[in-house]
Structure formats: structure tokens, C-alpha cells
Amino acid sequence: MCGIVGYIGKGSASDIIIDGLSKLEYRGYDSAGVAIHNGLNIEVEKHKGRLDVLASELEKNPIEGSLGIGHTRWATHGEPSDANSHPHLNNDKSLAVVHNGIIENYVELKEELIGEGSEFLSQTDTEVLPHLISKYNKGNLLDAVMEAVTHVRGSYAIGVISKNSPGELVAARKDSPLIVGVGKEEFFIASDIPAVLKYTRDVIFIENDEIIHIKDNKIKIYDKDKKEVEKEIFKVTWDIEAASKGGYDFYMDKEIHEQPTVIKDTIERRLNPEGDIVLDNINITKEQLKDIKKIFIVACGTAYHAGVLGKHAIEKLMRVPVIVDIASEFRYGENFVDENSLVILVSQSGETADTLAALRNAKEKGARVLSVTNVVGSSIARESDDVFYTWAGPEISVASTKAYTTQIVSLYMIALDFAIKAGTIDKETYKNIIDNMLKLPECVQSVLDKSESIKDIAKSMINKNNAFYLGRGADFSLSQEGALKLKEISYIHAEAFAAGELKHGTIALIEEGTPVVAVSTQDTLLEKMVSNVQEVKARGAFVISIAKEGNNLIEGVSDRVIYIPKISDFLAPVVAVVPMQILAYHVSALKGLDVDKPRNLAKSVTVE
Numbered sequence: 379m380c381g382i383v384g385y386i387g388k389g390s391a392s393d394i395i396i397d398g399l400s401k402l403e404y405r406g407y408d409s410a411g412v413a414i415h416n417g418l419n420i421e422v423e424k425h426k427g428r429l430d431v432l433a434s435e436l437e438k439n440p441i442e443g444s445l446g447i448g449h450t451r452w453a454t455h456g457e458p459s460d461a462n463s464h465p466h467l468n469n470d471k472s473l474a475v476v477h478n479g480i481i482e483n484y485v486e487l488k489e490e491l492i493g494e495g496s497e498f499l500s501q502t503d504t505e506v507l508p509h510l511i512s513k514y515n516k517g518n519l520l521d522a523v524m525e526a527v528t529h530v531r532g533s534y535a536i537g538v539i540s541k542n543s544p545g546e547l548v549a550a551r552k553d554s555p556l557i558v559g560v561g562k563e564e565f566f567i568a569s570d571i572p573a574v575l576k577y578t579r580d581v582i583f584i585e586n587d588e589i590i591h592i593k594d595n596k597i598k599i600y601d602k603d604k605k606e607v608e609k610e611i612f613k614v615t616w617d618i619e620a621a622s623k624g625g626y627d628f629y630m631d632k633e634i635h636e637q638p639t640v641i642k643d644t645i646e647r648r649l650n651p652e653g654d655i656v657l658d659n660i661n662i663t664k665e666q667l668k669d670i671k672k673i674f675i676v677a678c679g680t681a682y683h684a685g686v687l688g689k690h691a692i693e694k695l696m697r698v699p700v701i702v703d704i705a706s707e708f709r710y711g712e713n714f715v716d717e718n719s720l721v722i723l724v725s726q727s728g729e730t731a732d733t734l735a736a737l738r739n740a741k742e743k744g745a746r747v748l749s750v751t752n753v754v755g756s757s758i759a760r761e762s763d764d765v766f767y768t769w770a771g772p773e774i775s776v777a778s779t780k781a782y783t784t785q786i787v788s789l790y791m792i793a794l795d796f797a798i799k800a801g802t803i804d805k806e807t808y809k810n811i812i813d814n815m816l817k818l819p820e821c822v823q824s825v826l827d828k829s830e831s832i833k834d835i836a837k838s839m840i841n842k843n844n845a846f847y848l849g850r851g852a853d854f855s856l857s858q859e860g861a862l863k864l865k866e867i868s869y870i871h872a873e874a875f876a877a878g879e880l881k882h883g884t885i886a887l888i889e890e891g892t893p894v895v896a897v898s899t900q901d902t903l904l905e906k907m908v909s910n911v912q913e914v915k916a917r918g919a920f921v922i923s924i925a926k927e928g929n930n931l932i933e934g935v936s937d938r939v940i941y942i943p944k945i946s947d948f949l950a951p952v953v954a955v956v957p958m959q960i961l962a963y964h965v966s967a968l969k970g971l972d973v974d975k976p977r978n979l980a981k982s983v984t985v986e
């Protein structure tokens with residue numbers, strides 16, 4: 379989704395903004411632009427295409443100035459084009475605005491503004507903003523923005539500059555992420571922390587309906603009633619290195635290889651010296667657990683797939699049924715959430731619009747809300763009653779990998795902690811699972827060491843148009859994640875099926891050479907899977923099996939087997955997903971695709 383960056387200080391706004399936008403590229407975009415105050419006027423440079431296009435134009439025609447706003451646009455209203463790129467201006471070009479989000483009532487606002495003489499140059503919803511702010515601008519930019527946003531429905535993070543105020547930057551937020559970086563005699567606004575990290579570690583998280591006013595080297599933040607609010611400055615502890623490629627060709631490869639470390643961090647940081655789980659930001663007592671009658675897990679995409687494994691874990695350890703739902707379905711459906719419900723939201727970014735809406739829906743119904751997220755201070759984290767932070771570090775590649783495995787581990791730890799508190803497992807089982815979880819980093823590493831042989835398998839897939847993934851139980855959920863990984867970055871159509879469902883229709887699709895990835899890590903279901911693999915093999919499929927070492931049964935019926943170390947059925951998913959991530963990565967890289975920024979996708983889906 380779109381990224382915004384703004385700068386006010388003494389440095390070169392254009393250089394700083396381009397650099398900041400480059401750190402937001404992971405969000406996905408199709409055009410980029412800047413508006414810089416050159417001391418007299420606002421100069422705009424904006425282009426369809428990658429940031430490099432904009433950067434090279436700015437190299438040819440530099441714009442001097444220490445105040446500016448910049449934007450990477452992910453098209454929603456209107457095609458990717460120079461005209462639709464941000465920033466957008468009002469008629470006399472005295473105001474420039476960048477925007478991330480969607481203005482839902484833009485059609486009516488646009489008609490009204492056209493009736494009042496505004497001329498529109500783009501098809502975007504955003505363009506109503508400079509005209510609207512201009513309409514209310516009676517010489518005070520802050521007041522004008524404050525008034526304008528009261529007429530807007532939808533979501534926004536905006537940055538605004540005015541020709542008449544060379545030392546003033548105004549920004550506002552509603553349902554789209556926005557942070558402020560506080561430097562020495564300089565301030566930054568941005569959609570995400572990596573954009574400012576080169577310049578400062580001091581960050582302020584902006585809440586919904588807050589308005590930022592930076593002028594005369596001072597920052598003030600107001601709520602929607604125009605009351606000044608005190609904000610805490612948060613110190614970012616992670617390094618910019620954690621958000622750079624570190625020698626890998628793609629972030630995805632780097633992030634896949636970080637999994638042993640981040641899984642270890644996620645687990646070990648939650649264990650006390652006795653080796654028991656301590657969940658810092660979760661304050662659900664034994665008594666409160668007894669009052670929880672329904673548990674829901676709600677998320678989108680990969681996080682949803684982690685949620686399904688969370689369901690398996692909670693049901694197995696706590697012996698209570700869990701409903702897992704896709705956030706965009708949950709928020710509009712009759713979900714039966716009430717004050718005796720615990721709703722667990724899973725989100726890497728903590729900003730996904732549908733997940734956030736599901737959270738608010740659950741809170742309105744009186745449920746207790748626990749989030750599992752990777753981003754400290756994200757909207758979902760802040761609005762939840764309890765939070766479990768995954769320790770995955772910044773995940774830049776659009777395809778989620780390390781966030782997924784740490785989400786599963788986190789949900790398992792929550793399940794273990796709740797189960798021991800609720801008395802549904804004994805201490806021995808609890809200790810035994812924790813001991814085995816501590817072996818996960820080593821097991822994942824042993825799969826990473828097979829990357830080259832998995833690359834060989836990938837070569838056989840690059841010219842295929844379809845692939846199928848099969849599994850039973852937890853392996854079915856894993857198959858869905860494996861298929862999502864392949865399709866989103868390699869553009870090969872991939873579908874996952876519960877292996878037992880094959881003969882109810884899907885098997886008709888199998889033909890000579892169709893790649894089938896069969897996930898067979900559940901000992902209790904192995905023989906059933908062997909039969910399913912035989913069925914597809916007999917119809918010409920090229921079968922790539924993922925199985926535990928020692929499960930030789932599968933070898934006889936597969937074309938290739940990728941073995942994972944022997945580990946319990948319960949923990950196997952955390953390891954078994956890794957060969958599927960590596961496979962998808964190699965297929966995409968071998969096809970020469972932009973692995974980290976797949977077409978049409980954005981890292982952080984902050985609009986509905």
C-alpha cells in the first residue's frame with residue numbers, strides 16, 4: 379500500500395524523502411512523487427514506475443529545499459500514471475498533499491468542489507484533499523486541515539505543505555499508519571519506522587484522529603477536539619541493518635534464513651530461568667480463563683494460515699473448540715462473539731485494515747482481544763487488551779516467511795501457557811513440549827542447509843502453469859500456506875487440497891507432469907497420505923513429498939522427497955513449511971521475477 383514520508387529541518391528534503399521512500403518500497407507501489415518547498419514555491423516531481431525513475435529525474439533537475447513531502451502510490455482509484463501519482467495540488471498550486479488510505483465520500487466531495495470552481499487533474503480520491511483544505515484555508519494551515527478532515531469519510535494518513543508557510547508541516551491520521559521521527563532540529567513523518575531510522579531512533583506513534591503540527595522547530599499533536607495531547611517518545615531498539623538485505627539477493631531469502639534466530643528469540647525471551655513460559659503483555663488470569671467460553675482466531679492471508687495451526691494447538695492442549703475466521707469475513711458476518719469470548723488477532727504488520735476492523739468489532743461486542751503481532755506500537759497492538767509480540771524483526775519481503783513461523787510458535791506458547799493455567803495439561807507434557815520447541819531452530823537450520831537441492835526441484839517447476847499442494851490435518855493448513863507462497867511470487871497457479879477431498883473432484887485436474895507437493899509430516903496420517911500420493915502418481919503427477927526422516931514409505935511413491943528432521947507431529951509444521959518457502963523463492967528467482975515485490979501486492983494492506 380502507499381507510503382508517505384515528510385521532512386522539515388535543515389537537510390535536503392528531496393534526498394531525505396527519496397531515501398525514506400526507498401525504505402517503504404516493500405509496501406508495494408506503482409508510482410512515486412515529491413513536493414518540495416524551494417523557499418518561494420512548491421515544486422512537484424512525480425512519475426509512474428519505480429522510485430529510480432523519480433530519483434533520476436531529481437538528479438537531472440534537483441529541487442533545493444528543507445521542507446517536503448513524498449509518496450509511493452499503490453493504485454486504487456485510477457490507473458498508475460504520472461497524473462494520478464501523488465502529491466496532488468490545489469488550483470493555484472499553493473498546497474500539496476500526500477495521502478495513504480481511501481476517501482470513501484470522494485465522489486460527493488469532488489462534485490461539490492467542482493461546483494465551487496475546483497479543477498481536477500487526476501482520477502484519484504486523494505485529489506479532493508488539497509481542494510478541500512484550500513477551501514477552508516483562511517491563512518492558518520493547521521485550522522484548514524483540522525476542518526477539512528471533519529468532512530472526509532474513510533481512511534487517511536496525510537502530509538500537507540503550503541507555499542505560504544515554508545516552515546510548517548501538517549499531518550493527520552485515521553486508520554492508516556503514521557509515525558513521527560524526532561531528530562535534532564528536524565522532524566520526519568512516515569508510514570513506517572524504517573523510513574526514518576537512518577536519521578533518528580526517537581519515534582512517536584500517531585493515533586487515529588490525531589493531527590500533527592510542526593512549526594518553528596516545535597511539534598504539537600492535537601486530538602479531534604483540537605486539544606493538545608501529550609505523546610510519549612518511543613526508542614527504536616532494532617538496527618537499520620535488520621531492515622537491509624545483508625548480502626542476500628532478496629529480502630525473502632534473507633528472511634527465510636533468519637528463521638532459526640527469530641524462532642529462538644521468540645521462544646527464549648518468554649522463558650524464565652526455570653524454563654516456564656512468562657507472557658509479559660498478557661494479563662489473563664486463571665480465573666478469567668475459566669470465564670472464556672469461546673475462542674476465535676481472526677487474521678488474513680499467511681497470518682490466517684498461522685491461525686489455523688493455532689487452533690490445532692489450542693484445541694489439542696486446552697480441549698476447547700476454536701473458530702478460525704478470515705478477518706474480512708468475520709467483520710461482516712454474524713460471528714457470535716460476546717463478552718465471554720477471547721478473540722485472538724494475528725497480524726505481522728499490526729495494521730491490516732480488515733484485521734483491525736475485526737478487532738474493533740470484537741471489542742464492541744465486549745470480547746477480550748489478544749493480538750499476536752510483529753510490530754511494536756502498531757494499531758492492532760495498541761488497541762488490544764493483551765499483546766504477544768513475535769520477535770521476527772522487520773519483515774520487508776511481501777511474501778511472509780519468518781513472521782509466519784514466529785506466529786505459529788507464539789500461538790503454541792499462548793496455548794501452552796493457557797493450558798497449564800487451566801489445568802488441561804500436566805507439567806510433564808508442558809515441559810516436554812517446551813524442550814522440543816527449543817530444538818526447532820536447529821531443525822529449521824537443517825532444512826535451510828538443503829536449499830541447493832530444493833533449487834534443483836524448483837528448476838523442474840518454472841515452466842509449469844499449475845501446481846497442487848496436498849495434506850491432511852495440520853499438513854492441509856501448511857499446504858495452503860505453501861500454495862500461497864508459490865502463487866504470490868511465481869505467478870504459477872497453485873491450489874491446496876485436503877488430501878481426502880481429492881477424489882471428490884480435484885483429481886480430474888491432475889495430468890502428466892502436474893507438480894504435486896504432498897506434505898506428509900503427521901505420523902498418524904502417513905498411510906492415508908501414501909494412498910493419496912499413489913492416486914495422483916498413477917495419473918501422471920510429478921510428486922514432491924515433504925516428510926520426516928525415516929518415513930521411507932513415502933519415498934517409494936514420490937519423485938522427490940525433501941526430508942525434515944524427526945520431530946513431534948505437533949511441532950512439525952514449523953519446520954515443514956520451510957522447504958515450501960525455499961521452493962517458492964527459487965521458482966520466482968529462477969523465473970527472473972521481482973521476488974520481494976510481486977505484482978499487484980502490497981506488504982501492508984491498510985485499505986479494505
Ligand code: M6R
Pocket residue numbers: 678679680681682724725726727728729730733776777778779862866981982983
Ligand atoms: O500484516 P498481516 O500479517 O496482517 O498481513 C496479512 C496478509 O496480508 C499477509 O499475511 C499476506 O497474506 C502475506 N504477505 C502473504 O505472504
